[in-house]
Amino acid sequence: MEQSSIEEQKYGKCMECKKLGKLMRTSILGPSILCQICDSNLKAQKFGRCIECKQENTGHNWCQTCNSKRFQNDFNNWTSGNDDIDKFIQNTQLSAWDSYQLLEWIPYDKFSKVKYIAKGGFGQIYKATWKDGYIFHWDVSKNQWKRFSEKSNKFVALKSLNKSQKITYEFINEITSHIKVFSFKSLDQIIRCYGISQDPDTKEYIMVMQYANKGSLRNYLNEKNKKIYNEYKKNKYYETNLDLNLQIWGYKVGILRNISIGLRRIHDKGLIHRDLHSGNIVCNKDLSRITDMGLCRPVNYKELETMENSVYGVLPYLAPEILRGQDYTEASDIYSF
Ligand SMILES: [Zn+2]
Ligand SMILES: [Zn+2]
Incomplete structure (x- = not known):
């Protein structure tokens, strides 16, 4: 990587x-x-500087030199059962210059209350509780990782990819796209991937993702509209000059703005999403975030011979030139937006 x-x-x-x-x-x-x-x-x-090696930290409470050694010392204590996935996780741990860039192997028994939510484009999505939370920084006094999970939201989304045992390339590509784009700049626009796990029954590999507590964009819009309308009635705003439509459009513009920033972050990293539609926008708190980066590819990516002419995506969101067999571009992403 x-x-x-x-x-x-x-x-x-x-x-x-x-x-x-x-x-x-x-x-x-x-x-x-x-x-x-x-x-x-x-x-x-x-x-600031690292308490141990005195070099400047590379991230928030994060010294890449010291932390990569800690991860390396732990490599023998876990395995995903797949060499490619092991190497992939290890690479992120060695090269992370802040906590948000690393992935972990998370044994499935770390999750509780696993509940089926929906069928995604290429697999199933579950909601689960992850009590431990993600690695935040090294706790020098306790000599262990300090982990973080929000009190109000200890949930994660588990996303299985059908036949992920075989399609490791696509699986790894999707996760790579998430960590490439995710950074402090895009904290609020892109769904974060914390690590990889494996369903003990089906043996399918699972992406462990940030859970969007407000669900899909459509779901969020419905609820938000209802809420604004109820407040409008309750507080008798209709007796004032407050314009209901203006309020509704106010927050909608915020959502659109956030999606467009997210898309820009993806393009800034030289990637094209290629499958942007309202189903791939989820909301956490009051922020819209882009997810489902499984089809993300570098700008100059050339399809394999056998995959030539393959068109995917949701029809109304597809740019006309894609239907005519041309390549996906930043412009076709913007058309989808
Ligand atoms: Zn250090
Ligand atoms: Zn200089």
């Missing part, structure tokens, strides 16, 4: 000190805009 390897560098002018030199390919302010010295200084300013 070519994710966030800090060593790779490009030559150019540093945005901070304006000197010509080697630029960090991945740095705190964005790709290829800072030299190594400015990047270290900014990191030290923003994240």
Whole structure:
């Protein structure tokens, strides 16, 4: 995986000190805009220094050097049963420069109250309780990972992919797309993937995802409309100048804005979603988030010969040129939006 390897560098002018030199390919302010010295200084300013090795932290309470060693020491204590998936998870753990970039192998018995919710495009989706929550940072005093789960929302969505034992490539691709796009910039636009698990009965692999407590966009819109309308009646807003339509449109514009930011984050990472429709937008709290990135591909991705002319997606959201057999582009994503 070519994710966030800090060593790779490009030559150019540093945005901070304006000197010509080697630029960090991945740095705190964005790709290829800072030299190594400015990047270290900014990191030290923003994240402080690691208590153990005294180097500047690479993320919030996160030292990549120290934490990657901790993960590595633990590699022998777990396995998914599939070499590709093991390597994939291990890579994210070694290269994570903040907690949100890593994946974990989460044994299925860590989940409780597993409940079927819906059939997704390519598999089933379940809701479950994950009491432990995700890794947040290393707790030096307790010598263990400090985990985080919201008191109000300990749920996760478990997404199984049919025949995921065989289609590891697609499975890994979908998760890679999530972690590539997910960052502090897109905390509120993209659904996060925490790790991978396996259904003990079917042996299917499962993506462990952030749970959207307001459900699908359509569901959320229905409820929100009802709520606004009830408040309008209850508070007798109709006796004032408050315009009901304006209120409804006010929050709808917010939702649209958030989706468009999310789409931009995907395009910024050089990916195309290729399957954007209202069913792939879910709401958590009052924020709309993009999910189902299973068909996400790099911009210049070429279909395999055998897959040529394969058109997928939901018809009303498909750009006309796709139906004429042309490639998916950023523009076709925007058409879907
Ligand atoms: Zn510089
Ligand atoms: Zn350290």
